[in-house]
Amino acid sequence: xxxxxxxxxxxxxxxxxxxxxxxxxxxxxxxxxxxxxxxxxxxxxxxxxxxxxxxxxxxxxxxxxxxxxxxxxxxxxxxxxxxxxxxxxxxxxxxxxxxxxxxxxxxxxxxxxxxxxxxxxxxxxxxxxxxxxxxxxxxxxxxxxxxxxxxxxxxxxxxxxxxxxxxxxxxxxxxxxxxxxxxxxxxxxxxxxxxxxxxxxxxxxxxxxxxxxxxxxxxxxxxxxxxxxxxxxxxxxxxxxxxxxxxxxxxxxxxxxxxxxxxxxxxxxxxxxxxxxxxxxxxxxxxxxxxxxxxxxxxxxxxxxxxxxxxxx
Amino acid sequence: xxxxxxxxxxxxxxxxxxxxxxxxxxxxxxxxxxxxxxxxxxxxxxxxxxxxxxxxxxxxxxxxxxxxxxxxxxxxxxxxxxxxxxxxxxxxxxxxxxxxxxxxxxxxxxxxxxxxxxxxxxxxxxxxxxxxxxxxxxxxxxxxxxxxxxxxxxxxxxxxxxxxxxxxxxxxxxxxxxxxxxxxxxxxxxxxxxxxxxxxxxxxxxxxxxxxxxxxxxxxxxxxxxxxxxxxxxxxxxxxxxx
Ligand SMILES: [Fe+2]
Ligand SMILES: [Fe+2]
Ligand SMILES: [Fe+2]
Numbered sequence: 001x002x003x004x005x006x007x008x009x010x011x012x013x014x015x016x017x018x019x020x021x022x023x024x025x026x027x028x029x030x031x032x033x034x035x036x037x038x039x040x041x042x043x044x045x046x047x048x049x050x051x052x053x054x055x056x057x058x059x060x061x062x063x064x065x066x067x068x069x070x071x072x073x074x075x076x077x078x079x080x081x082x083x084x085x086x087x088x089x090x091x092x093x094x095x096x097x098x099x100x101x102x103x104x105x106x107x108x109x110x111x112x113x114x115x116x117x118x119x120x121x122x123x124x125x126x127x128x129x130x131x132x133x134x135x136x137x138x139x140x141x142x143x144x145x146x147x148x149x150x151x152x153x154x155x156x157x158x159x160x161x162x163x164x165x166x167x168x169x170x171x172x173x174x175x176x177x178x179x180x181x182x183x184x185x186x187x188x189x190x191x192x193x194x195x196x197x198x199x200x201x202x203x204x205x206x207x208x209x210x211x212x213x214x215x216x217x218x219x220x221x222x223x224x225x226x227x228x229x230x231x232x233x234x235x236x237x238x239x240x241x242x243x244x245x246x247x248x249x250x251x252x253x254x255x256x257x258x259x260x261x262x263x264x265x266x267x268x269x270x271x272x273x274x275x276x277x278x279x280x281x282x283x284x285x286x287x288x289x290x291x292x293x294x295x296x297x298x299x300x301x302x303x304x305x306x307x308x309x310x311x312x313x
Numbered sequence: 314x315x316x317x318x319x320x321x322x323x324x325x326x327x328x329x330x331x332x333x334x335x336x337x338x339x340x341x342x343x344x345x346x347x348x349x350x351x352x353x354x355x356x357x358x359x360x361x362x363x364x365x366x367x368x369x370x371x372x373x374x375x376x377x378x379x380x381x382x383x384x385x386x387x388x389x390x391x392x393x394x395x396x397x398x399x400x401x402x403x404x405x406x407x408x409x410x411x412x413x414x415x416x417x418x419x420x421x422x423x424x425x426x427x428x429x430x431x432x433x434x435x436x437x438x439x440x441x442x443x444x445x446x447x448x449x450x451x452x453x454x455x456x457x458x459x460x461x462x463x464x465x466x467x468x469x470x471x472x473x474x475x476x477x478x479x480x481x482x483x484x485x486x487x488x489x490x491x492x493x494x495x496x497x498x499x500x501x502x503x504x505x506x507x508x509x510x511x512x513x514x515x516x517x518x519x520x521x522x523x524x525x526x527x528x529x530x531x532x533x534x535x536x537x538x539x540x541x542x543x544x545x546x547x548x549x550x551x552x553x554x555x556x
Contacts, residue, residue: 049341056337060547060556061381062330062364066357072340073353080346118547118556176554284342292344294469295405298462299345305461 014215019145022088030214034144035089036105037216039096042082043107045075047100047281051115052124060118067164068121074157081153085146101286108132109267110197112275119172119179119186125165127187127194130232133158134224135198143215166235173239180241187236188244195259196267198225226256233257318431319373320393320490323383324529325434326366327394330384331537332415333359334544335402344405351451355412358444365437385548389531389538393488396528397480399537406459406469410477413452414507418484420445421502425494434493453510460514470516482524491529 006025013020020026049072056072059065083093099105110128115121136158139151172183199205199221211217219227229248236243247260269275336356343349367380374383397415402408423445426438459466485500508518527533547556 046341046346053341056340057334057543058546060551060554062360062367062384064556066360066364069337069340069353069357069360073350073357076341076346076350076353080350083346171555176551178551179554288342288344291342292405294463294465295344295348295459298459298466301466302458302462 021145038086043100045079047107047111078154081150085150088146109270112278119182122168123186123190127190129161131194131197317490322370324393326363327392329359329363331394332398362441385545407473409455410473416449421499457514460516478519483526488529
C-alpha cells in the first residue's frame with residue numbers, strides 16, 4: 001500500500017476513536033510528537049519530585065510527612081509508567097534521560113520555581129497538580145493507547161494529590177495569623193506560574209493544530225487554562241483567600257471568569273532556562289544520575305555473573 | 314515499671330523515625346528510578362512503625378502527649394535511637410549496608426517482640442515484621458549485588474563496613490529500660506545470618522572492632538542534633554499551631 005493510503009487509514013482510525021497501538025503503522029511525525037510529549041511529561045514527574053521532596057525532612061507533623069512522602073513517591077511512579085509508555089515508541093529510557101540532562105528535552109517549567117515554605121506543599125498540590133489534572137483528564141482519551149492507559153492510572157492519584165493540597169491549605173487558612181499569611185503568600189507565588197503550565201496562547205502555539213487533528217490533544221491551551229481558572233476561582237472562596245489578579249471577575253455573558261494578562265516575558269524566560277531554579281533542578285538530576293553510575297554498573301555486573309553461573313550449572 | 318515501658322517504646326519509635334528520616338533524603342535522588350521508589354517505600358514503612366510506637370507511648374504517657382509532641386518536642390538528649398540509624402547516608406552502599414544491618418536486627422527483634430507480654434507492642438511488632446521481612450530481603454540482595462558486583466562497588470562496601478560496623482554492638486546491649494526482651498540473646502543469630510549474607514557478597518566480617526554505644530541512653534553522635542533541627546523546625550518555630 002502506498003504511504004498515502006496508510007495515512008488515510010491511520011486518520012480514519014483516529015476519527016473513529018480507535019486507539020493507535022505500538023505495532024500499528026503511524027506517521028513519523030505522530031511518533032515523534034508522542035515521544036516528545038510523553039518523555040517531557042515523564043521528566044516533569046521526576047523533576048517535580050524535587051521542590052516537594054525538599055520539604056519531606058521538615059514536614060510539620062508525622063501525618064503530613066507520611067502524606068508528603070507518599071505523594072512524592074507517587075510522582076516517581078508516574079514517571080515510571082510514562083517512561084514505559086514512551087519506550088513503546090522506540091526510544092530507550094536512557095536516551096530520554098540523556099536528553100533531559102543535556103537540555104535537549106524539556107520538562108514543565110513550573111518546577112523551576114522554589115518551594116519556600118510549608119504552605120507551598122499545599123499550593124503545589126492544589127494548583128500545580130490541579131492544573132496537571134485538567135491536562136491529564138483530557139489525555140486519558142488521547143489517541144495513543146499506551147499513553148491514554150498510563151493517564152487513567154495517573155489521574156486517580158493526581159486528584160487525590162489535589163485534594164490533599166487543598167486540605168493542607170484549608171488547615172492553614174483556619175490557623176494562626178502567621179499560618180494564614182503563609183497560605184496567602186504561597187497562593188500569590190504559585191498562581192501565575194500555574195496558569196503558565198497550560199503553555200502559550202493558542203495563537204502562539206506551534207504544534208496545536210496537528211495535535212488536535214491527531215487527537216493527541218483534545219482541548220487547546222486556552223480552553224484548558226480557562227477551565228482551570230473557573231475551577232480555582234470558586235475553590236478559593238472556601239479558603240477565604242484571594243487570587244493575586246485584580247482583573248479576575250465573573251463574566252456573565254461568557255459564563256467564564258475574565259482574568260488579567262499573563263507575564264509572557266517571564267514564561268519564555270523560564271522556558272529558556274532563566275527561571276529561579278532551572279540550574280539547581282537539572283544539576284540535582286545530573287548528580288543523582290552520575291552518583292548512581294557505579295551502582296548501575298555493579299547491578300549489571302552482578303546480574304551477568306549470576307546468569308553465567310546458572311548457565312554453567 | 315511503666316516508665317521503663319515508655320522509654321523502651323520511645324526507643325523503638327525514635328529508631329524507626331530517624332532511619333525513616335535518613336532514607337527519605339534519597340527521595341528524588343536515587344541511583345535508579347525503581348530503587349528511588351524502593352528506598353522511599355522503606356522510609357514510609359518505618360515512619361508508619363514510628364507513628365504506631367509514638368502513639369502508644371503517648372497513651373502510656375497520658376496528659377497532653379501526642380505522637381507529634383513526642384517526635385517534635387523532645388531534645389537530642391531525650392532521643393533514644395540507635396547510633397547506627399542516625400549515621401549519614403553516604404553513598405548508596407553505605408545506605409544499603411545501614412539498612413541491612415538494622416533490618417537483620419529488627420527482624421529478629423520483632424520475632425521476639427510479637428510474643429512479648431505487652432499486647433500493644435506485640436501487635437505492632439507482628440504488623441511491622443512483614444514490612445521488615447521485605448526490607449531485609451531487599452537490602453540483603455543489594456549487599457550481595459554491591460559486594461560481588463564490580464571492583465569499585467566491592468571497595469565501597471568495604472569502606473561502608475569500616476564506617477558502620479562499630480555501631481552494631483549497641484543493638485545487643487540492653488538499656489536499663491529494655492526489660493521486655495533480651496536483646497543480647499539475639500546476637501548470635503544475627504551474627505550467623507550476617508556472616509552468611511556477607512559470605513555470599515564476598516565481604517569479610519570484621520573482627521575485634523571497638524563498639525560505640527550511647528544512643529539508647531541519649532548520648533548521640535554529633536549528627537543527631539542537626540537532624541532534629543531540621544525535623545523539628547516548623548513545630549518549634551510556630552509553637553502550638555495545628556498542621
Ligand atoms: Fe504525577
Ligand atoms: Fe505532578
Ligand atoms: Fe501529583
